[in-house]
Amino acid sequence: MSILEYNGAAIIAMAGKDCVAIASDNRLGISYQTVAMDFKKVFKMNDRLMVGLAGLATDVQTLDQLLRFRMNLYELREEREMTPEVFTNLMSNMLYEKRFGPYFCEPVIAGLDPKGKPFLGTMDLIGAQAMAKDFCVAGTCDGNMYGMCETLWKPDMEKEELFETLAQALLASVDRDALSGWGGVVHIITKEGITSRELKGRQD
């Protein structure tokens, strides 16, 4: 199997009315063998920005550390918070720097821009950006996730409905994928803050 499928992952982010939500599954595997059912793949960068990383687990963790490092330095030097657009650009740059020896990771970025409007972005492992108004997905079952999202998403959902939609899309997608699943976690970002909920799914 390809290196991006070695550990398994499923990440979806969706935009609602003045809110965004991002969810991931919990599985960490070493090829076919499941090794952990509580592996974190979505990381909080600041109160209005989260990033989900799908791909090789070691790169997921390293990128989380590197991104927090760069963000902290930026905030210290510039004395202001990083906006999602700037963060996306920074990440794209970091990934392309390693063009000929890349991080095997495909990120999904979800946040609220300074005006409070939803921001969604994703990129490939070498930093090619793609922004979306509705949803962004990454992982070993991305085909399934695209299908579920396309069917279930509608514009201007409030945060409760957004949570339901996202949860259903994720759980249905990972059920047909051997490499992702074992439950999930959903984070909803509004201007009040971030709420996180655990999802109970098929534990197989």
Add this chain to the structure above:
Amino acid sequence: MASSGSGYDLSSATFSPDGRIFQVEYAAKAVENAGTALGLKCRDGVVMAVEKPLQNKMLVAKTTGRRIHTVDEHSGVAITGFVSDGRQIINRAREEASNYEETYGTKIPPKTLAQRLSTYVHYFTLHGALRPFGASTLVASYDPATKSHSLHMVEPSGISYEYYGAAAGRGRQPARTEMEKLAINPKHNEGEAELITCEEGVKQLAKIIYTLYDESKDKPFELEMSWLCEGSGWKHAGVPRDTIAAAVEWAKQQIEDESDDEDEEMEE
């Protein structure tokens, strides 16, 4: 005249017993001998002016020896002192601005640009066999994220501050006195609305330069001006030549009127 340094001034790697680095101070002297550079933070933008002494009657004026350069759409830099040293700083400023935009996808904020230049200039005051820059840099910049404009000045020591009015070069002391009289500091005026606009700033800077100019002592000069204001769409641009010409006319008239007033007062 400052002390001769007596041995502590041979390298920028040496402190003097009274805690000074003479080489850096001498670098500042190099700037003091050069044409005056002025910067003014006005209500709706920043204006900069540099007095360019025409060294040689054979010089093709109006084109060569630019002192003010655009660093990025939203930032401009004016130099005085050793012009060739200044060029290095300008090139570095352009690199910094370009790199920042590539990495973060937004225009470099004014404070960050000034800080980067500070760090760069400072490096030359303590590394190896390098000598300090003999140039002061005025940085006019606009931050699209916060919609605010600012003026910074970076000195050869690497120090940089944000200013309402900044002056470097030959006429900086009298220039500062003149600038203090202008309505540029909100603290000394009744709030923002009373501050002068860029159009007024252009005229006032022209007046300051001409007030400082002494025909008997100084070489003939050319006046280079730029602005970064609401009127220019927050892009750094050269002030149009006819605007400068009009400002110079106004300035000369004002100076004449004032000296006439003085003469009248004296007669009384």
